[in-house]
Amino acid sequence: MDKTWNNKAWFLVLPVLVLVAFTAVVPLMTVVNYSVQDTFGNNVFTWAGTEWFEELLSSSRFWEAMVRNLIFSFIILAIEVPLGIFIALNMPKKGWGVPVCLVLMSLPLLIPWNVVGTIWQVFGRNDIGLLGYYLNAIGIDYNYVQDPFDAWVTIIVMDVWHWTSLVVLLCYAGLVSIPDAFYQAAKIDGASRWAVFRYIQLPKMQRVLLIAVLLRFMDSFMIYTEPFVVTGGGPGNSTTFLSIDLVKTALGQFDLGPAAAMSLVYFLIILLLSWVFYTVMTNYDAER
């Protein structure tokens, strides 16, 4: 090749490289650094090797948080994805209903996460919360502070309320990109409502669904603010997810080493699972 190498181009990329280095690589390396050392304060560090990792991987507390987190992610995906698709399918495609629906759908997404937590924390309280008070008033024994099951229901409902809109908006974008001719052809071909969904709408939504699933999975796997505000990880440890556990370790006990090791393992898990999701869904796509 008689291409001339022009290294000046690197100058154009440099700002981004520096930015990424300072916002991602440097902090990550700091974490790696902590994870292999021990400290007793005063900035004195001693080499700890893989001790924290071994301790972490053999602790039942970590695995319990992990299992809780996986169950949580699974449940909210199982609810939000079908529900999001369903709502998107039933949203109007033209007329004044479109902007109204879009604004309504965007509202939950615009609320800061800790505010969402606070809303539901108050909403579900037995004494002053609209939901909690009236549930108890009609005879349902609901108390998210004491009952683990109620705590889970509250957090799941909150997440569904908060994030289903994202799935809806993504699916809706896929749906409105389908030309009318497809629906007309389907009518001519005598396709049922289900066949239209299966062979026209679902294939069009496939890509955006992949993104929706990835985003919702990563987000729910890292969930912190909302359950922290509502239940603080309780009652007991019943809603202590990985990140809550991590913060308890790092800040609550100031165990920097174990917390750093935990962050790394946590990061690798998310990376791995996202990769698996992505590969499975894109391969499935390619095969068909």
Add this chain to the structure above:
Amino acid sequence: MARIDVNHVRHSYLPNPQKDADFALREVHHTFEDGGAYALLGPSGCGKTTLLNIISGLLHPSHGQLLFNGRDVTNLSTQERNIAQVFQFPVIYDTMTVYDNLAFPLRNRGVPEADVDRKVRETLEMIDLASWARKKARGLTADQKQKISLGRGLVRSDVNAILFDEPLTVIDPHMKWVLRSQLKQLHRRFGYTMVYVTHDQTEALTFADQVVVMYDGGIVQIGTPAELFERPRHTFVGYFIGSPGMNVMPVAIDGRTATLGSQRIELPGAPKADSGAIELGIRPEYVRLGRDGMAVSISKVEDVGRHKVVRAKLEGRDIAAVIGEDETVPAEPKVRFDPAGINIYADSWRVEMGA
């Protein structure tokens, strides 16, 4: 297969149509005979697709009635009307194989799998995609996709009619010709009622027994290709059909004589036109170029293969004449109009000429 009566159908896409211009279809009243091959010819935007969608039930007309074999189907759905329609741009189910795409309309109607297989294979042969049967439809080229769309329209044998909406737009010229002759063959073999929309006159004239010419939301003429050529009912048909189109010039009429500027033209009869703007129409094929008649000045001679087109000025107006390939333009050119090719129009509509 069915006879289709379109009874005084008007359609507007607006919720409250007031004036004529609000209607995409101003008024269509026509019968498509059972087993006929019709071409719907007209310029873009004249309402061809609208009419087709009304026949297939994708649109419900604002006014009027639709009968299949005498039965009122105006309020029936597309499914219940049992019509096949092929659209201008390919519509395929791209997660399915080519085979499944063609089987789809049959399976949706619960046709037994053995019949599905037979019909699909037949159709695959016809559209020349047999070797692609097991391929995913997604990776195909635009014209292969369009063939699949076409195939889905042809695969059902029990349909009331097959409607084609400019189906060959994206197909290359040779394949176009092949597919068109296959459609004709199919028509002869099974006697489907077929309506073929196009804005290409050659396509219309080669496909159809009857050509329906549409203009500005209405039908202006229905006839055989020869009728459209010889006796255009409206000056639009004269312009639109034929290449080059008909020469149309304003004249004054007195009995059997037309006056064009300083020229007098003998007519085959006395036109029954007493009012309106009178025009004389004559196709370039009937304009004789020679040494006698009305003097013209030649502006251009185009050699278009089998004949030549002569562009000239007659009394300051553009006029075209067709001459044979070997003929030459005389030194002092003059033109005569062959009386057999003269049509007289009042307000753009053709008027009869008495003896």
